[in-house]
Amino acid sequence: MNRASPDPDAESSLMEHLLELRSRLMRALAGLVLALLALLPFANRLYAWLAAPLLDKLPAGGQLIAVEVASPFFTPIKLAFFAALLLSAPWLLYQAWAFVAPGLYRREKRLAVPLLVSAVALFYTGCAFAFFVVLPSVFAFLAAIKPDGVAIMTDINAYLDFVLVIFLAFGASFELPVALVILVLLGWVTPQQLQAGRGYAIVGIFVLAAVITPPDVISQLLLAIPMCLLYEAGILAAKLIDRRGR
Template identity: 60%
Template structure:
């Protein structure tokens, strides 16, 4: 008599897994469709987007200097790559929403209460890191790099290499600005608490300067411009732990 029940349970599990896979496929298709639609809308403006992206460097190049393309297809392919990156950047709220819609039904109430603000904060902080890199760090870094160019050497950067460098900087600064989210997650899973975070402040400062020295171009200005916000964001993360983790723990105990 037990065998039919086991077969029925296994069929239910297979149907549940199949329904989850169908939902995941649907969510991925919606996210991908959003990226494609935004990409198609941005393709006519791809060259203009690249001009705006190159503005921090072009403004600091010597008179008559310009970017170059060392590969035959670079003038066509590189702006398209930028348009694709921009479409991912713009579509990220929809991508994260689809991910949240798929995962949230399996979370407890207190987990949802903590995950919602963390997800929104992670997105906003990543955007803030990219904007910080574009408007403040890159101009300072290019000013330094053009100033230290040896006499007799003309600085002419390849457009593909420039795009790769700027995208790497955006990604690095976006991740570094996620410090408060990382601190809250570590506290939420019990690895650290508020007292440990406060006592570890000096190590966080040293770590921030070490990371910024590794990521930024080789000038002290760029390093300080990343390290100081990371220290501030660490303190913000400590405050967020006090605001978010204790109520969540209390609600779990209840």
């Protein structure tokens, strides 16, 4: 029984794809490293800026503390890495897009570009909303309800982890319109179904906000209300795309 010989063209195509993938990964990594190197000299300033929402709400003399010996060194570097990741996100996404774009149809390319741009913009908007609106409100609430005689002295690493989780939660939650549009494009739901299920969606949004935010009403409302508005924006965008697709 003769075995079919390997197709040289298929092997060549696979090798080209692997080389292209390697090239894109190296470029993405280089961009991330350059952003990190640019931010490292300002790591302490970045942390001071990030800590401002908490420090502004503490009583006179309040400050952050370092529980672990190496925290003053490693925590700002950790922040610089995540800041570099956030800063280089458009470059990283571009490298991913440049790799997959040749295999897409023209209509898919036409839809994917605005979706990617919208996703990045919405994630940045969610992080900015969390920093400038949510964190000051949460810390003001927590400082106001603390028992008498209790001093708020938060570890710098614990504070950074808390803020990063908040950023991720709000950044990801603000992607709701993009997620709805993708569901409509995949044919899993229709804009009319999204509109009809608005009541269930609002309940789900408030439940989700209660789960992923700190245990205070303010942060839950500050997440749930924008998500409800974004749900409506997602319905409008889905209707617009659905009409153009017909």
